[in-house]
Amino acid sequence: MMNELNRRDLLGAGLVTAGLAGVAGLGSVPARGEPVRVVRQQGIPESIRFSDALASEVPTASALEVGPGLDELFGYRPSGKGVIAGLTSDPVAMIAGQLLVEAGATPILRWDHSYGAGRWTHRIAGQPGFAGVSQFTWPAVAAMRLRDELAGRAAGPRESVCASEICGLSARSPGFLVTWAFRLDGGVR
């Protein structure tokens, strides 16, 4: 199950939760080698798998672990250049997005992953590719996609919606997750 979306829909509309109208504000993908901070949401299995996968693929990645109260996000002061990214629940994506834009960060991408009717549906950039991926491994695939985006090896201009085979939902999953990334250019507003 798949249909084409244009890049604006995918990158722009999704960013509404971070408060964005369209793609006008989207930053360019940072060069390879820049530090990547990965927000890892405690207890959320997809977030942990994503952050583990990204850490093993991107040598400059380091995790920012956030608990349910999100104290750590408030203690975090973005500084220097780099990327901050995560696969988190939707509310955490919204809160992080709000704080980061206010701090002067620029959104790079947002992909939605929602579970319903026994399947995961992914709204992602590039080739569909998620269709055959299992309930457990899709966060790692999302991490690979993000790694490619960061390295400027994105799969192309196509964007897509694809659904998984019938699968279960882990008890601790919020069932609606967002892969998101912001670019920090060194200045803090």
Added chain:
Amino acid sequence: MTPNLPEGIAAADFSRLLEELSGVVGKSWVFVDELPLSSYRDAYSPLADGTLLPSAAVAPENIEQIQKILAIANNYRAPLWTIGTGRNFAYGGPAPRKSGYVILDLKRMNRIIEVNEKYGYALVEPGVSYMQLYRHLQRIGSKLWIDPAAPAWGGVMGNALEHGAGYTPYGDHFIMQCGMEVMLPDGQVVRTGQGGIAGSKNWQISKHGIGPQFDGMFTQSNFGVVTKLGIWLMPEPPGYKPFMITFPREEDLEQIFEITRPLKVNQIIPNAAVAVDLLWEASAKTTRRHYYDGKGPVPPSVRAKIASDLDLGMWNFYGALYGPPPMIENNWKVIEDAFGSIPGAKFHFARENDPAWDYRVKLMRGEPNMTEFSIMNWIGGGGHVNFSPISAPNGAEAMSQYNLIKQRCHQFGFDYIGEFLVGWRDMHHILMIMYNRADEAMRKSAYDLFSLLVDEAADAGFGEYRTHLAFMDQIAKTYRHNDGALWDLHHRLKDVLDPNGILSPGKQGIWPKAARG
């Protein structure tokens, strides 16, 4: 640059206005580009996306700059929309009442001017968040507690000005506010209460002084820009005992509040206690899709399964006791006997792996956190708006309000997700209507449901204590007594204090003369 010009201002004038604002605060504190302006949107809005967009934002750092900004706005008759920390989500976030307004963003003014350990208060600027004040008190080794609303990023001032609530005994924030400094639309600075005495030492100690008390006039209004606010802080008590009582039936609500009223009025239960419905409570730990994939409200059989799996009641009552341990134990006996009379009532003093219990226990002892946002996972897709009617702490009234609202929610296909928060003599009934923002039909339905509830609640004699931008005018019209005399008074004041209508036009349905026609 954004095309959303303020109504009635030509592009060339708008450019000059921005230049003048930049002259006051510096170019880097005037925002006109799409990206920074995007942070002034309501991420959860029940309105179609792009409906309420500012033309610009200006962020002053002191009152002299605000004074100059107001003078410029008066000159151009430019509408400003004042925000403090700007986290008013569920009621509109930082977004303006209409597109084109210039946001007056006071986040940079975030000084904690004074913490008085002896008398238990703080004096703060508009940009001070709960988290900031909490961390400051920790840092200086203070033995004072704050009383945060559920979102830690909310503002001590913004929340109190909205008549917001927290969960300790100091939960009614406007009541706990003491002394304001306000800039009127013409730039004059006024201090309320004892602050009117030059060099007053008691500005944050007493709300009273000779003459009328004006503080309330600057809350949920557009008559001034509040630049300082005093807030009372509770001294850390020698003991703290949080508890939760679960009740197995929906109709237990009636008994719960018949029992709560005397306990609350007599201060046996001292804090802003809450009765939380099953799904609100469950949504902090699971989601709807874990239990039910169908359309419409979750059916009773599924609700029963959720309650059993999560060891919850149809209602879940949170309260806490504070003070010397013997006093706590004494009062607890009274509470236990009273609520124990409801069949099936179950008492909880600790719960394993329960994030809802954890965050409420923190809030009731003044520790800010953001955990409550996780309840939005129930539906996914972020949208929610709070319908917040006042109810009396009276079993029959609470039950009838609950039934009216639940019935309408179900009719529109939504789950009832709500709580009753008990104040000194009233209750805030908070219905959180949740929807997926990406589902246009669902968003529209949420809007229609809200709008219907406003009128039906008003017909039944209930008014809201606070509201989202989208419903301010509608709710203002429900205050109909004597031909809307109350809003006439608001408008008369508005015309005198702010003849050019520059401050937050339309806030709570209060419009300047020109906009009223």
